[in-house]
Each structure stands twice: as structure tokens, then as C-alpha cells.
Amino acid sequence: xxxxxxxxxxxxxxxxxxxxxxxxxxxxxxxxxxxxxxxxxxxxxxxxxxxxxxxxxxxxxxxxxxxxxxxxxxxxxxxxxxxxxxxxxxxxxxxxxxxxxxxxxxxxxxxxxxxxxxxxxxxxxxxxxxxxxxxxxxxxxxxxxxxxxxxxxxxxxxxxxxxxxxxxxxxxxxxxxxxxxxxxxxxxxxxxxxxxxxxxxxxxxxxxxxxxxxxxxxxxxxxxxxxxxxxxxxx
Numbered sequence: 001x002x003x004x005x006x007x008x009x010x011x012x013x014x015x016x017x018x019x020x021x022x023x024x025x026x027x028x029x030x031x032x033x034x035x036x037x038x039x040x041x042x043x044x045x046x047x048x049x050x051x052x053x054x055x056x057x058x059x060x061x062x063x064x065x066x067x068x069x070x071x072x073x074x075x076x077x078x079x080x081x082x083x084x085x086x087x088x089x090x091x092x093x094x095x096x097x098x099x100x101x102x103x104x105x106x107x108x109x110x111x112x113x114x115x116x117x118x119x120x121x122x123x124x125x126x127x128x129x130x131x132x133x134x135x136x137x138x139x140x141x142x143x144x145x146x147x148x149x150x151x152x153x154x155x156x157x158x159x160x161x162x163x164x165x166x167x168x169x170x171x172x173x174x175x176x177x178x179x180x181x182x183x184x185x186x187x188x189x190x191x192x193x194x195x196x197x198x199x200x201x202x203x204x205x206x207x208x209x210x211x212x213x214x215x216x217x218x219x220x221x222x223x224x225x226x227x228x229x230x231x232x233x234x235x
Contacts, residue, residue, distance in 0.1 A: 001030065004047070006231070012041035016232055017079070019050060026055025026089045030063045036102075039072035045230040049081040049111070049210070052126070055089035060125065063092045069102035076225060080233065081109040081165070081210055084150070089125040096132045098139070098172060104132065105224055109167040109217070110144075112154060115209035121150035132170060139200055140170050163190065163206035165213040171224060176201040179224065186223065188216050 002018040017032070024030065036042045044067075055061060069075045077096070084090075098104055108130065113119035125147050132140040146153065154160040171179065177198045184193055191205035203220075207213035214233075221229045 001032075010228065012043065012074075012228070014043045014045070014230060016045055016047050016230070018047045023051035023053045024061040024063065024090060025053045026059025026061055028061040030061075032065045034065075034067050034075075036067075036069040036073040036075045038070045040070075041074040041076075043076040043078060043225075043228070043230055045076075045078045045232055046080045047232055049083050050079065051083045051085060052088040052090040053085050054087040055125075060089040060091055063090065065094045067095070068097045069099060069104060071099040071101040073099075074103040075105070077104065077106045078221070078230060078233065079108065081111045081213070083111045083210070084113060084121055084124055084126055084146075086113070086119060086121055087123050091127045093129045094131070098132070098134050100135065103173040104170065105173075106130075106132065106170045107167060107217075107221075108169075109165065109210075109213060111165045111210045111213070112150060112160075113164065115164050115211075121146075122152075123148065124150045126150070130168070132172065134172075139172060140196065140202065142168060160206055161190075162208075164209045165207045167203075167205045167207075167213060167217060169203040169205070169220070171201040171203075172199060173201075174199055182223065183220065186216075186220055191216065 002020060004016040004018055006014055008014045113121050128144045130142045155162050177195055180195060180201060193203040196202055
């Protein structure tokens with residue numbers, strides 16, 4: 001893995017994660033730890049979409065990310081899509097700890113096979129866990145498990161209603177409640193947003209494929225980041 005620090009003309013830092021292996025397969029283990037200092041702002045993104053490739057039997061890839069934001073700091077965790085391939089095996093975990101007065105914008109997009117290649121996920125093993133805390137107080141805990149015939153599971157109306165891509169977005173900020181009404185006007189019929197508490201906004205969005213997901217997401221990102229979305233998201 002590498003970190004690239006592009007030049008930005010604003011009082012914030014930006015870092016791009018680069019997986020030089022080109023993807024993740026069974027047996028791979030990746031770990032990232034990042035700490036945003038007091039009153040600092042950091043945007044972390046990826047060079048391109050990540051890929052979870054076919055794994056050998058009995059092997060599972062692991063990706064663990066641990067992030068902390070100190071008081072007065074702001075973290076924009078904006079990785080590009082994770083694309084799941086047939087017979088992938090991946091366990092992924094994201095842990096974020098926020099000090100009092102810290103802010104977070106988190107997004108996690110997942111694509112269930114490439115629609116342009118007519119891919120279907122009939123045999124996958126994917127486990128995803130997200131935990132966000134304000135010091136020791138849990139703010140947001142989420143998890144997803146897809147095993148076996150994912151394509152069949154995703155057709156159910158209560159799960160994804162046939163969608164080929166999804167995203168979870170969390171905004172933890174004092175003005176989160178002020179963003180809700182405008183945000184709802186930007187969502188397609190397959191998206192929804194709500195407040196879990198006055199400073200915690202949660203959005204979930206489904207789309208037919210990664211293109212439609214991006215088309216809905218980019219304006220939302222511009223709104224929530226005040227038009228400072230990393231260039232790699234626009235390429």
C-alpha cells in the first residue's frame with residue numbers, strides 16, 4: 001500500500017490510498033490506522049475502486065481500518081467503491097473513534113458485480129462491520145453478511161430489490177440536522193436519510209449499478225463537503 005498526498009489549496013490535508021496489488025484476494029491482510037489531530041481536517045480517499053477478487057478455498061482476505069479524530073478535528077472518510085467479484089472472500093472492519101467536538105463524514109459504497117460485464121454473484125463470502133463511537137459512547141453500529149448466492153438474496157424487496165450497488169453514509173456534526181431537508185431533496189426514490197440524533201445523520205442509497213450510484217452520490221458529496229470532493233472521485 002502507498003499514500004499519495006496531492007497538493008490542495010485550502011487549509012486541510014488530503015491523502016489517497018493506493019493498493020499497489022490492484023485488489024484483494026484470500027489470504028491478504030491490510031490494516032490502516034490514522035489519527036486526525038486537534039482542529040485539523042483530513043480527507044482520506046482511494047485512487048480507484050477497490051476490488052475483492054476470487055479467493056482460493058479456505059482463504060479469506062481481511063481489511064481493518066482504525067480511525068480517530070481529536071477534539072475540533074474533521075475526518076472525511078471517502079473511499080471509492082468496493083467491487084465484489086464472484087467467489088470473493090473478504091472480512092472488512094471499520095472502527096472510528098471521535099473525541100468530543102470532533103466531526104466525521106463517512107461513506108462506504110459497495111458494488112455487487114460489474115453490470116457492464118453482466119456479472120452475477122452466485123458464490124461469495126463477504127462480511128462487513130462498521131462501528132463509530134464518541135469516545136466510549138456508541139453512535140452507529142452496522143453490519144452486513146453476504147454468503148452463497150448473493151444475487152438471489154439481493155432480489156428480495158426487503159434486502160435490495162434487485163439493486164446492483166449500495167452506499168451507507170454517516171455525518172456526525174453539530175449541524176447535521178440542518179442538512180437533512182436539503183439532502184432529502186437530492187435523493188432518488190431508492191434513497192433515504194434520517195437523524196439518529198440531532199448531530200448524527202444517516203443515509204442509505206441503492207442503485208442499479210455503480211454509474212447510477214455515482215451520479216446520485218457526487219452532488220451529495222459536493223453539498224456535504226462544500227465542493228471539496230477529491231479529484232479521484234471525479235475521474
